[in-house]
Amino acid sequence: MRRLVPCLLSMALLSGCGITQGSESPSKSAKPVFASVETEPVASANDAADDPAIWIHPTDPSRSLIIGTDKKNGLDVYDLTGKRVQTLPDGRMNNVDLRYGFALGGQQVALVAATNRTDQTLALYAVDVNGRLSNVADGKIATGMADPYGLCMYRSAAGEYFVFANDGDTGHFKQWVLEARGERVGARLVREFGVGSQAEGCAADDGTGALYVAEEDVGLWRYSAAPNGGDARTSVDTVAKGNLTDDAEGVTIYYGAGSTGYLIVSSQGSNDYNVYQRDGDNKFIGKFAIVLSPAGIDGTSDTDGIDVTSASLGSAFPHGVFVAQDGKNTNPSAPQNFKLVPWERIAEALKL
Template sequence: MKKTILSTLPLLALAACASAETEAPIAVRIANASPAVSVTARGETTPVGTANADAADDPAIWRNAANPAQSLIVGTDKKAGLYVYGLDGKTRSFLDAGRVNNVDLRDGVTIGGKPGILVVASDRNDVANAKLALFSLDPATAKLTARGKVDGGKGEAYGVCLYRASDAVYAFIVLKDGTIHQVALDASGATATGRTVRTMKLGTQAEGCAVDDRTGILYVAEEDVGLWRFDARANGSTAPVKIAAADGKNIVMDAEGVAIAPVGDRDGYVIVSSQGDNAYAVYRLTDDSYVGRFRIIDGAIGGAEETDGIDLMLGDFGPAYPGGIFVAQDGHNAAAAQNFKLVAWDDIAKALNLTR
């Protein structure tokens, strides 16, 4: 969800005027928040096609193991459809899919009888009836092919993330009211099918989510409340456990996109977009402890502000991103339409002094 930023009035006057009913200006929010280190982007995508609107939203990364520099990024224009970008930021393809909000993918999924790259987007073309829109991604042509839609429940589709378990591939679809449905997906036949296996609930508006396939843990951002984790297993508990509050310190409302950096068998980090002050908060997976915060500031390439969706993948992505890549939606891309900024994980790790 995009916020309007006010920054033209003197800080003290704005601070005095701020109330519980009025969102504090960006200068006040930054002053009250925990310190954040700075990094700069090494790349950016071409802007989405919808201009003068809050349109770009969420990215998903596919790594080309055979040729990492030829990896791809899928990004949503939530007013129009799905883009596929190369790591050079250039648009490789666009598919008119209508109002798709968030996106995730998994490689090696059986699609139409053979292994492929499954891409799933939260489809809110009908705001009263959520859908999961399924696609296959051809890595050679960078084109998406629609594979059908499955029911995501009553309400407006918002967030989505995938979970590859031993028994199935699941999608978690986060509805705007905080309802979360876990849907078992089957794309092996001519038409994709899905079956809701259980439902979880947060109290207010939620969107960003990510699943750690190693540990079977689902992470969800409740925008004005904070970051939660759930047991992602289909037979697991539906009770949420709070990791961090959106209290204006480490996470400044809104808590938005969520991404995971897995390290080893169980360790690593979960990152959440602190949209309220243009930052990203980092927590350790093993004990939920706070690690630090960073911002993407202007450099040779512009910074990122008001970030909705994020994605992160470690590993070799070629000379520009040898240790991994972090992709963040930029909600204020100067005079152009919104786009996505590409940051080297090595730069983030160095800035935060992450040793592992």
């Protein structure tokens, strides 16, 4: 059902004017923001785009990139104008994440991990200084899962690198430590735990050591990201009586100074995004929704994966950027893609 949304000439002059958004309605409590950039659509039709990760260029942040999954084909890499600059047709990649500073072959590299549902493996790539990805996995890294699904990475205070992945609709998680093996990277299983039912989105906080898991029909949980963390957990928010609408999907962290910042979750069933405090008990702050922009970039709905950075990415995104998968790319109608929202619009809308 198409929705009438407010004019977006400025965030301060929001009043109804009969512009169609082309997606389901977000909740009434969600504050509207709009994207400045959208990526080229993925090559695959229907439900294909899923999860993004932001790579920050080490010397020129304006050359930073968005790495997105096409879960029918592989990985696509986009520049900050939304242009596709690399495609890796390596299998049905579902979720993707990255961490910087991994020691490999005498260099410090950014390491990208993804779940590959074609051969039930962990895919691993290094990013060079120009943003090109190359496979560095030490052979086929079997997950032992029937359907490796969600994924996130963690770098501990001790400098160890980990990957978490879950198995389809079972809610079963595994944690591997990543190890340099010459010019390649291997993975060693260090932990397993179950969340109870289907989960996908997760994010690990490198500063606080917390692991956040979205159990889709239940809510958001906080675990320890340590390999000896076991299955102890704390409820952050719920679907039944809380601020989430099933499915709870993508999870990402906006890093502020120290332990400050924000935890963001895709509330897929209400077509918007929940924001929580990063520190303390992760207090709920509010919601925002991505709506039709003055330039005609459509809003988002049915969002799976999200990512965010607080780093300045040049003149286009001087205060950071939020990236969201769009489940219905409608203006014009096209395969799914990713939307890029300048962080300051979200901060202004929610008075962060």
